[in-house]
Amino acid sequence: MIELDGLTKRFGSKIAVDHLSCQVRPGIVTGFLGPNGAGKSTTMRMMLDLDNPTSGTVRIDGKHYRELQEPLKYIGALLDAKAMHGGRSAYNNLLCLAQSNRIPSSRVDEVLDMVGLSAVAKKKSKGFSLGMGQRLGIASALLGDPEILMFDEPVNGLDPEGIHWIRNLMKALASEGRTIFVSSHLMSEMALTADHLIVIGQGKLLADTSMADFIHENSRSYARLRSPQQERLRDVLHQEGFTVVETAGGVLEIDGATTEELGELAARHQLVLHELSSQRASLEEAFMQMTAGSVEYHAHSERDPAAEPPVVGAGWGEGWNSPGGTDRTDRTDRKGA
Template sequence: MIEVAGLSKRYGEKLAVDGLTFDVRPGIVTGFLGPNGAGKSTTMRMMLGLDRPTAGDVRIDGRHYDRLTDPLTHIGALLDAKAVHGGRSAFNHLLCLAQSNGIPRARVHEVLDTVGLTAVAKKKAKGFSLGMGQRLGIAGALLGDPRILMFDEPVNGLDPEGIHWIRTLMKSLAAQGRTVFVSSHLMSEMALTADHLVVIGQGRLLADTSMADFIRENSRSYVRIRSPQREQLLDVLHRAGITVVEAGGETLEVDGHGSEEIGELAARHRIALHELSPQQASLEEAFMQLTAESVEYHAHAGPALGDPPPTAVPPPAPRRSWGDDWKKG
C-alpha cells in the first residue's frame, strides 16, 4: 500500500502539490489523472524520494522510501523510459539494477522474456524505439518482483498489441494482490484498465473514488429515443411530465427517467420505437467536466466549431379535429 498524507511541494512561488491525502490500495489498479501541470509527476517523484516534500508524508508499506532495504524488491517504477544509459545493452542495464538490489542474475532473463525483449537483449539501448524503451522500463519495474508497482504513461510508444499487453499485465498484477498505480493521459485506455481513480487539479485532490462512481457523479446520463411517431410520442411524454430535449435530426433525449419507464409508456400508447437506449458519458467526458476549472493551459476553438447546446422541445400544440374547424366556419 502507498499512503500519502498532507503532501505538498512548493517551487518558489509555485505550489505544485497542495496537501494531497489518499491511499493506493492493493488488489486493484488505481488510475492517477489530472490535466497537464496538475502535479502528477511531482507527486510520483516524491513517492520515490526523488523530490523532497515541502510538507506531508509518503509511506511505502508503512516506511519511507529511503528507509527501504533493496527498494526494487518493495516498489518498482517506470517514470521516464529514457532514463537509460544509451551505451549499455538492455541486459546490462537490467543487470546493473539487479546487482544494486541483490537480485539474482537469472531474474534479468525472466523479465526480458516477460516484456518481449529477449531477442534484442544484447543491443544497445540508444538504438531502441520509443516502444522498446517503454518495455525496457517496465522490465526494470518488474525486476525485483515487488508488491507495489508505479507506472507513468506506460503505453507511450506502444503499438496496439503492446497496449493490450501492458493493460493485461497491470490487471494480472492487481489480481495477484499487488498495488498498481498508473498515470496516463489516454482516457480510453484508463477506462479499460483502472478500477479506482485519484484525480488532481492544480495540485489539489479532486476525486478519490471508484471508476463507476466517478463517471456517474461527473457526467450526464440520459435516454436516447427515435420514433416514426415523433409528435405522438412528444405528446405522451409531455402529458406524463417528462422533459424532452432535441439532439438533432429525429433524435430525442430524456434526463432523469429510465428506459424501462419510457418504453412501457410508449407501449401503452402503441407508439413504435426505433431506438430506446440509455446513454452514459465516457471517462473522458466526466474528467473534462470535473477538471474544467483546473486546466492550466487553455486552447480556444472558434465559435463556428462548437455545437449548439440541446434545446428543450416545447409541448406540442393542442390538436384540432376537423369538427373544430367546421364549428368556426
C-alpha cells in the same frame, strides 16, 4: 498500499502539490489524472524520494521509500524510460539493478521475455526505439516482482499489440492483489484500464472515486428515443412527468429515466420504437468537465476565425495569387503544455 498524508511541495513561490491526502489501495488499478502542470509527476517523484516534500508524508506499506532495504522488491516504477544507460545492453541495464537489490540474475531473463525483448537483450539500449525503450522500462519495474507498481505514461510509444499487452498485464497484476498506480493522458486507454481514479488540479485533490462514479457525477446521462409515432410518444412522456428534449432527426432525449422504464412505458401504450438506448459521457468528457477550472496551460489560435467574415460571392481559389490576395489558411498554435 501507498498512503499520502498532507503531501505538499513548493518550488519557491510556486505550490506544485498542495496538501494532498489519499490512499492507493491494493487489488485494483488506480488511475492518476490531472491537466498538465497539475503536480502528477512531482507527486510520483516524492513517492520514490526523488523529491523531498516541503511538508507531509508518503508511506509505502507503512515505510518511507528510503527505509526500504531492497526497494525493487517492494515497489517497481516506470517514470522515465530514457533513464536507462544507453551504452549498456538491455540485459546489463537490468542486471545492474538486479545485483543492487539482491535479485537473482535469472529474473533478468524472465522479465526480458515477459516484455518481448529477449531477441535484443544483448543490444545497447541507445539504439532502441521509443516503444522498445518503454518495454525495457516496464521490465525494470517488474524486476523485483514487487507488490506495488507505478507507471507514468506506460503506453507511450507502444504499438497496438503492446498497448493491449500492458493493459492486460496491469489488470492481471491487480487481480493478484497488487497495488497498481498509473498516470496517463490517454483517456480512452485509462477508461479501459482503471477501476478507481485519483484526480488532481493545481496540486489539489479534486476526486478520489471509482471510475463509474466519476463519470456519473461529472457528466450528463440520458436515454435516447426515436419513434415513427413521435408526437404521441412525446405526449405520453409529458403525461408521465418526463422532461423531453427534441434533437435533430426527431430523436428525443430524456434525463432521469432508465431504458427499462421507458421501454415498458412504450409497450403499455403500444408505441413503436426504432431506437431506445442509454447514453453516457466518456471519461474524457467527464474529466474536461471536472478540471475546466484547473487547467494551467491553455492553447489559443493565432487568429479568431469569427473576427474576419467569409468572403461572399468569391469562387473557390479566386484571387489566391493576385497582388492583393490573402492567404486565408487557418493556423494553430501548437505550443506544448
